[in-house]
Amino acid sequence: MSSQTALLFPGQGAQTVGMAAELCERSIVAREQFDAAAQILGYDLLKLCSQGPAEDLDSTAYSQPALYVSSLAALEQFKLDEPAVIDGCAVTAGLSLGEYTALAFAGALSFEDGLRVVAERGAAMQDAAEATPSGMVSILGLEVPQISDLVDQARGDDVLNIANLLCPGNTVVSGGTAACERVAELADKAGAMRVVPLAVAGAFHTSLMQPAVERLQAKLADVTINPPQIPVICNVDAQAHDNPDEIRALLAKQVVNPVRWEDSMRRMIDDYGVESVYEVGPGRVLRGLLKRINRKLPCESVPA
Numbered sequence: 001m002s003s004q005t006a007l008l009f010p011g012q013g014a015q016t017v018g019m020a021a022e023l024c025e026r027s028i029v030a031r032e033q034f035d036a037a038a039q040i041l042g043y044d045l046l047k048l049c050s051q052g053p054a055e056d057l058d059s060t061a062y063s064q065p066a067l068y069v070s071s072l073a074a075l076e077q078f079k080l081d082e083p084a085v086i087d088g089c090a091v092t093a094g095l096s097l098g099e100y101t102a103l104a105f106a107g108a109l110s111f112e113d114g115l116r117v118v119a120e121r122g123a124a125m126q127d128a129a130e131a132t133p134s135g136m137v138s139i140l141g142l143e144v145p146q147i148s149d150l151v152d153q154a155r156g157d158d159v160l161n162i163a164n165l166l167c168p169g170n171t172v173v174s175g176g177t178a179a180c181e182r183v184a185e186l187a188d189k190a191g192a193m194r195v196v197p198l199a200v201a202g203a204f205h206t207s208l209m210q211p212a213v214e215r216l217q218a219k220l221a222d223v224t225i226n227p228p229q230i231p232v233i234c235n236v237d238a239q240a241h242d243n244p245d246e247i248r249a250l251l252a253k254q255v256v257n258p259v260r261w262e263d264s265m266r267r268m269i270d271d272y273g274v275e276s277v278y279e280v281g282p283g284r285v286l287r288g289l290l291k292r293i294n295r296k297l298p299c300e301s302v303p304a
Helices: 021-026 029-040 045-051 062-079 083-087 099-106 111-131 142-155 176-190 207-221 244-254 262-272 285-293
Strands: 006-007 090-093 135-139 162-169 170-176 194-197 275-278 299-302
Touching: 006 099, 006 176, 021 029, 021 045, 029 045, 029 062, 029 111, 045 062, 045 162, 045 194, 062 083, 062 099, 062 111, 062 275, 083 090, 090 099, 090 244, 090 262, 099 111, 099 194, 099 244, 142 162, 142 170, 142 176, 162 176, 162 285, 170 176, 170 207, 170 262, 176 244, 207 244, 244 262, 262 285, 275 285
Parallel strands: 006 090, 006 275, 275 299
Antiparallel strands: 135 170, 135 194, 162 170
16 A cells, blocks of 8 residues: 555535444444443434434534544544555545544544534534524635625625635635625526535634634643644645644634635645545545546545
8 A cells, every 4th residue: 555545534514314323333443432422422422323313413513523423433444444544644634624533533632532622613603603694605616716706796794705615616605694695696697507505504614603713712722632643734724734732723713714625635635645535434525526626536435
């Protein structure tokens, strides 16, 4: 196995009722992750993942710990199935919430500390979302400068910003409900291929999440962060960091800043010479995005 392998971890939106059920039936190590999570969280996370209901699993307060644990449960089994891939991993990254999973994989956070932070992050972001009617809209088929202009036109007195720079032709904007409706209409008129309101609680990666930042900072101050054993590409600046205080600050900043996923993937490919990629956890979102960034790079799913 060459040393040019990367592991990617999904973010919110990848959750589906039924996830991790089959994995935990066949994998003792995966089941152990969920047992440990239940002790920390005080509820049966595996039951929620495998049986729902969907409205609970889709709630930010629950979906974030659910994705974190499901992805790490899949990773534990993958370590047993493909140890050479793990040993040859040169770099890792995760989309938004997935950055915590990547940091846990890289040894920067313990499973338990990561889960405590993620649970607080999910609850704090849910509370911030409920405080202001807001949302996110995916715009497909327009370039970023054009979307930036539409955002400026649609903003008015509301919060409205580009939130996720995912891949060529796939950008997510985030803000107050009325502003999201205005930008969706403008994007449609401007010739977007598709404009899709996202099923999320609120305007993630904008200043409307600021109330969540202090709660997250307090929780991050309470846990040990170690220098990662392999580079973890940060969503905020598409760079790898090994200073624990820098990592803490960037994780708090991430909640109110755009996710630079396309830049992160290009950094991963250009700087680390990655030749094969594995998406570990529920869904295949990251695999699809990677195909739009670099069609030739093979990416396999390691499902939860």
